Amino acid sequence: MVLADGYEPETLNPLLGFGEEGASKLFDGLVEHRADRSVRAALAAEVPQPSPDGTTWTVKLRPGVKFHDGTTFGSEDVVATYRAVLDPAFASTVRSNYSMVTAVDSDGPTTVRFTLAYPYAPFVHRMVLGIVPSESVAQPGPLERSPLNAKPVGTGPYKLTEWRRGDRMVMEANDDYFLGAPKVRKLTVVFAIDDNTRAQRMRAGEFDGTALPPLAANGMTDVKGAQVIKHSSADYRTVVMPMNNPVTGDRAMRLALNYAMNRGGMIQALLGGKGQPASTPIPQALPEFVEPTAQFRYDKEEAARLLEQAGWVLGADGVRARGPQRASFSLMYPAGDSVRKDLAQAFASDAKAVGVEVKLEGLGWEAIEPRMGADALVLGGGNPFDPDLKSYPLLHSSFAANGFNNPGSYRNAQVDAALDAGRKETDPAQRVAYYRQFQRAYAADPAMVFLVFLDHTYVVRDGWTGYQEVVDPHTHGLTWGPWWNVQSWVPKG
Amino acid sequence: MSSRARDIAALALRRLVFSIPVLCAVAVGVFLLGAASPFDPIHQYYGVQIFNASASEIAQAREALGLNDSLVVQFGRWAGGLLSGDLGVSRSFRQPVAEVVSERLPWTLLLVIVGLVLAVLIALVLGVLAAWRQGGWLDRCVTALGHALEGIPPFVLALVAIAVFSLSLGWFPVAGLTDAGAEATFGQVTSHLALPALVLAVSQTPWLVLHVRQSLLTSLAEDHVTGARARGLAEHVVVLRHALPTALLPFVTLIGARVPELVTGAVLVEEVFSWPGVASAVVRAALAVDFPLLVVLSLLATAAVLIGSLLADVAAAVLDPRVGVDG
Numbered sequence: 001m002v003l004a005d006g007y008e009p010e011t012l013n014p015l016l017g018f019g020e021e022g023a024s025k026l027f028d029g030l031v032e033h034r035a036d037r038s039v040r041a042a043l044a045a046e047v048p049q050p051s052p053d054g055t056t057w058t059v060k061l062r063p064g065v066k067f068h069d070g071t072t073f074g075s076e077d078v079v080a081t082y083r084a085v086l087d088p089a090f091a092s093t094v095r096s097n098y099s100m101v102t103a104v105d106s107d108g109p110t111t112v113r114f115t116l117a118y119p120y121a122p123f124v125h126r127m128v129l130g131i132v133p134s135e136s137v138a139q140p141g142p143l144e145r146s147p148l149n150a151k152p153v154g155t156g157p158y159k160l161t162e163w164r165r166g167d168r169m170v171m172e173a174n175d176d177y178f179l180g181a182p183k184v185r186k187l188t189v190v191f192a193i194d195d196n197t198r199a200q201r202m203r204a205g206e207f208d209g210t211a212l213p214p215l216a217a218n219g220m221t222d223v224k225g226a227q228v229i230k231h232s233s234a235d236y237r238t239v240v241m242p243m244n245n246p247v248t249g250d251r252a253m254r255l256a257l258n259y260a261m262n263r264g265g266m267i268q269a270l271l272g273g274k275g276q277p278a279s280t281p282i283p284q285a286l287p288e289f290v291e292p293t294a295q296f297r298y299d300k301e302e303a304a305r306l307l308e309q310a311g312w313v314l315g316a317d318g319v320r321a322r323g324p325q326r327a328s329f330s331l332m333y334p335a336g337d338s339v340r341k342d343l344a345q346a347f348a349s350d351a352k353a354v355g356v357e358v359k360l361e362g363l364g365w366e367a368i369e370p371r372m373g374a375d376a377l378v379l380g381g382g383n384p385f386d387p388d389l390k391s392y393p394l395l396h397s398s399f400a401a402n403g404f405n406n407p408g409s410y411r412n413a414q415v416d417a418a419l420d421a422g423r424k425e426t427d428p429a430q431r432v433a434y435y436r437q438f439q440r441a442y443a444a445d446p447a448m449v450f451l452v453f454l455d456h457t458y459v460v461r462d463g464w465t466g467y468q469e470v471v472d473p474h475t476h477g478l479t480w481g482p483w484w485n486v487q488s489w490v491p492k493g
Numbered sequence: 494m495s496s497r498a499r500d501i502a503a504l505a506l507r508r509l510v511f512s513i514p515v516l517c518a519v520a521v522g523v524f525l526l527g528a529a530s531p532f533d534p535i536h537q538y539y540g541v542q543i544f545n546a547s548a549s550e551i552a553q554a555r556e557a558l559g560l561n562d563s564l565v566v567q568f569g570r571w572a573g574g575l576l577s578g579d580l581g582v583s584r585s586f587r588q589p590v591a592e593v594v595s596e597r598l599p600w601t602l603l604l605v606i607v608g609l610v611l612a613v614l615i616a617l618v619l620g621v622l623a624a625w626r627q628g629g630w631l632d633r634c635v636t637a638l639g640h641a642l643e644g645i646p647p648f649v650l651a652l653v654a655i656a657v658f659s660l661s662l663g664w665f666p667v668a669g670l671t672d673a674g675a676e677a678t679f680g681q682v683t684s685h686l687a688l689p690a691l692v693l694a695v696s697q698t699p700w701l702v703l704h705v706r707q708s709l710l711t712s713l714a715e716d717h718v719t720g721a722r723a724r725g726l727a728e729h730v731v732v733l734r735h736a737l738p739t740a741l742l743p744f745v746t747l748i749g750a751r752v753p754e755l756v757t758g759a760v761l762v763e764e765v766f767s768w769p770g771v772a773s774a775v776v777r778a779a780l781a782v783d784f785p786l787l788v789v790l791s792l793l794a795t796a797a798v799l800i801g802s803l804l805a806d807v808a809a810a811v812l813d814p815r816v817g818v819d820g
Contacts, residue, residue, distance in 0.1 A: 010540055011587040017542040091554035093542035142558050144538065149587040165586060165596070167670055167769050197668075365543075366531050381544060393545065403551055404544040475541075 001184050001464070001486070004198050004210035005478055008166065008191040012152040014130030015085055015092040016143050021383065021473040023484040025171060025187070027130025027154035030059055030078065030112075035468045035485075037285075037385055039124055043073065043131055043155065045110075047124065054119025054426055059127070061110045065178045067133050068152075068159045075106040080134035082114075089140040096393070097126055119424040121431060122386035130154055157182045157487035167191060169478075182487040184464065189478055202226075202459055209460040211481055213339075214274035217457035226461045229482055230274060233456050233472040234283040234382035234390070237343050239331065239449040242408040244373050247329045250322075252310030253356070254446050258296040259303040260354045261347065267452055270342045274457055278450035280439045281391045285384040285453075285471040288432055291439035296446075303354045312355070320355040328357035332371065333378040335362035340378040343451055347378075372407035379407070382453070384471040387435045388423045395419065395447055410447035458482050464489045501810050505803060512799045519795045521568070523788045528564050532782040535560060537584045571785065581785030585777050590789050594771060598793075600670065601770030605759050607686060608693030613748065615698050620705025625732055627710060635706070639699040647696040647758040651765040654692050668767040689766040696758050697751060704747050708740040715739070742813050749805020756794045 012018045014027050022032050030044040041047050045060040065073040082104040085092045100123070103115040116123065136148050143149070152160055155178070158171035169189045173182040190207065192198045199216050201207060203223055212220065217228050241248035241257070248254065263277035276284050279295045312320040312327050320327040333344040341362060348358035358376075368377060383389040392399070396419050397412070399405040418438035425431045456472045460482050466489035472480045483489075535555055536543055543551070555561050559570065574581055580590035623632040642650075658664050665688040670681075712718060713736045721735045756772070763773035771790055778786040810816045 010585070013587075016587070017540060020542070088550075088553040089557055091538070091557040093539045093546065093554070095550050096546045099547070142538075142554075144558070144582045144584060144587055145589070150592070164670070164769060165588075165593075166767060166773065364532075365536055366533055379544075399547070401548075403546050403548045405547065 001186070001208045002188045002190060002206070003478075003483060004190045004192050004201065004207040006191075006193055006195065006198060006211060007478075009478060011149040012160065012163075013143060013146055013148040014132060014154075015081070015090065015094065015137070015146070016149065017093050018152075019128075019130050019479050020094055020097075021385070021475060021480065022128035023479045024130050024154075024156060025158045025479070025487070026152045026156040026160060027132070028156050029128035029130055030061075031124060031127045033125075033128065033385060035470045037471065039127075043078070044127070048127065050119070050121075050123070050426065054121065054424065055116045057114040057116070057123060058107070059112045059114070061112065062178060063110060065155050066176050067155055068174060069133070071133055071135075073131070073155055074109050075112045076109075077131050077134045078112045079104050079106045080137050081129065081131045084132075084137035084140075084143075085129070087140060089142075090137070091142045091144075094129070097129075119426070121423060121426050122388045125385045125389060130156075158187055177487070179487070183490045184486055187486065199459075207461070208463070209458060209482065211456065211458050214272035214455065214457045217274075217459060218272050220459045223459065225463075226459050229458045229460050229467075229469075231456045231458070231470060231472045231481065232276065232283070232285050233454055233474070234285050234384035235380065235454045235456070235472065235474045236278045236281060236283065236382045237340060237378060237380050237451050237454065238278070238281075239344075239347055239451065240372070240377045240379050240408045241446075241448055242373055242376065243410060243447075245329055245375065246325050247327055247356075248376055248408075250310065251445050252306050253312070253327070254449070256303040256306040256310075256312075256354060257351060257356065257449050258446050259299045259306065260356075261296070261350050261449060261451060262298045263451055264298065266343060266346045270339070270346060271452065271454065274455035276453040276455070278453050280442055280450060281382070281394055282387050282435065282439060283382060283384060283453050283471075286387060289387050289435045291436040291443075294436075294439035294443035296443070300354055307354065307356075314355050318352075318355060319357045326357070327355060328359065330359045330361055330375040331378065332361045332363050332368050332375055334365060334368065339454070340380065344378050347449070347451065369404075372404070373401055373409060377407060379404075379448075380474065382474045384473055387438075388419070391435075391438065392419050392423060395442065406447075408447055412441060412445055412447070414441035415445075456481065463492050465492060466490055497814065501807055504810065505807060508799070508803045508806075512796070515799065516792055516795055519791055520572075520788050523791045524564075524568050524571075524784060527782050527784040527787065530782050534558075534584055534782055534784070537781045537783065571788075580789050583778065583783050583786035585781035585783040585786065586774070590785050593774060593786060594789060594793070597769060597771040597774055600768060601759060601763070601772055603682075604686065604690055604693065604763065604768060604770060605755060607690040608697070608759075608762075609748075609755060611690060611694035612697040612701055615694060616701030616705050619698075620702045621709060621732065621737065623702070624706045624709035624713065632706075635702060639703045642695065642699040643703075645696075646761070647692065648761040648765055650696050651689070651692045651762050654688055655765070658688060668765075670769050689762050689768055692766075693755075693758050693762045696762075697755060700751060700754075701744070701747065705740065705744055708743055709736055712736045712740045742809060745808045745812065746805050749802045749808075752801030753798050755801075756797055 009018055018024060019027060022029055028042045031039040032042040034040055039047055043062055045062045048057050048059040050057050061075055067073060084090045085095055085098055086101060100116045100118060100120045101114055102117050105113050107113050132148055133153055157174055157177045159174050161172050162170040171187040173185045175181040195213055195216050198210050199212055202210050221228050241254050243249045267273060267275040282289050284290060307320055311322045315321050331344050333340045344360050348360055351358045381390055393405040395406060395410055395415055397416050400409040415438055418434050418441055422431050422434035425434060458481055467482055468485055470484050535551060539546060571581055583590050583593050586593050619635050623635040626632055666685050670685055718736045721731045759772040760775050763770045764776050775790045
């Protein structure tokens, strides 16, 4: 099977973020996600459960699993992997996902015990981290020197046979895979950055599948023997409204802009209809968590009314002002990201319609970072597995201005309380109640203007059975997308 | 060893010794430029994970990577590693620099050597024919085209070549080393090499062809050629055996002087054709401010230029005993 991808992974090391959300093909976590977002045991023998107080997770390991190099998998590998993530000397880039872990210990050769600083209900979703052999992380030091980056040794359904950078990656089936040898024996991923090139080569029959932007994918519906597939995602695009800006720091302004946005229009015009409107970070992909009263409708009159009420008076030049303060601010977007650029332009034009001036600036991340606290920014991200994983760092006050987390320094005591309660609660129904409460508190005092959840679109050639629709995380391509479970696909005929 | 051979060996040795300070200056220069650039290597290290990391973790990672050390310490660490044979780790490829270079250099050498050989062949054939029939239609075409091509940068040439020969005519593959998923067999590589090598050759040809034509015209007017003609020798013997050899000497020097242009051309051509060589790695390393890789590639390019001009000078000295070797 030959797939084409627009993004080439920089590294295949799970500790540097490869397959952060699982489905890495080369590595396995203790658990893995299923199509319905629930987890099932992978390298664990059964789905791990927390202790009654929620701070200790004991994991029984699957016996008889071997790494690609033939060595036996055991608790020392799990302990070594997680300790390497936590040890600053390794400079692992996924460390922030595990900040609640205080200790990882081996309890015999087939049992591992995690000790957490506080009860953390969604911890099981973090156990998708790919386990690497303990020998590969025996020597502390920055992971940029790790041989795993280019020559991964995992337990996964596929082994890497060749990686020609900038060109292609070849994987072959791991016959010793503990869930049975994959039927798709050879997987080649070709890297072709340009969307049009990929579309042309797909049309010419070079590939069995690829990811394409919505508009390009819509043009592929006439290709014989292939179909266009759409995946919903938790991948949001939002405009961060920094609290330290005299315009965006005003609650009425943020509320009004949320009402002023024609989200449906953006999805039709910019995304070819492939997207969902977003009002909060909770995606439709988590239907039980979505609070229906926390969704913003498109209502310019309401926006104007809110602004008038807060003292923002329309001036002669069509821009509102409150006293000496003009309703005008800068919106930064990463130059080179065409979707964010389009959304930024749509945001500016919808804001203009209610008398708010938005000055656009396409910049590099280096230039954006120092200005995030004072200027608005188009940001993206998302995780479909649990609302805590993304909402907490994005909106909790403890993460204010902490790296790219909560860049606008949003602080809302009610939001904080609901997010704190949700991550510690283990009862599923009660958790849902907390996250709905969080969304209501957020919608009354929004920190941002969420615009859309992007759909991911793919073209897939026929010839296999086993495809299962899934909700994509922010990342897609080699790991997620239609081929997330390619190890259980079967060639037709 | 004759005294002439000894002089030439001394020239080579002298040049090699002089190249050491040049290479050091390049290394320091690239390092300072990297330090002065606004790009932060921690972004490269983290990639998209930067959006989830907390400020304290990023600070600790900086510490672990040694990015907080002073410039002098960082440079000293790198230079010390170099002396002990460790070229460092490329941040943009997440791979040891030595591995990046050893994987990619052969493909670049293949492209550049084939391109240079093609350029020399085209230049010799067209230059000789143009000078031979000076003022004829071929001469006018070659001269006009040569001057026009001198002004066209290689990447424009590459894009036009792709548009015409790959997309419209479908004669050559668009890019890459092989077709998707194919092994790097001889046939595959040859068909993918043809267009980039040709583009590289054509981008270098104008200077060479105009030079061959000019120096052949000069030597055709010289006394020994007039003498050969007066002896009634056949025209092709006069041109190829009497005029051409004297015209070729400065040509050898010119090829040496073209090496820097060839390096630049290779960077642009590799980038446009997604050729997996070191030259396209230069672009990636530069965009990522991947200092360990960037400095090694800059040193390679500098070395290529120095060696190119040295070889040309040695060749000129060997071919023509009149050439002085005290430079």
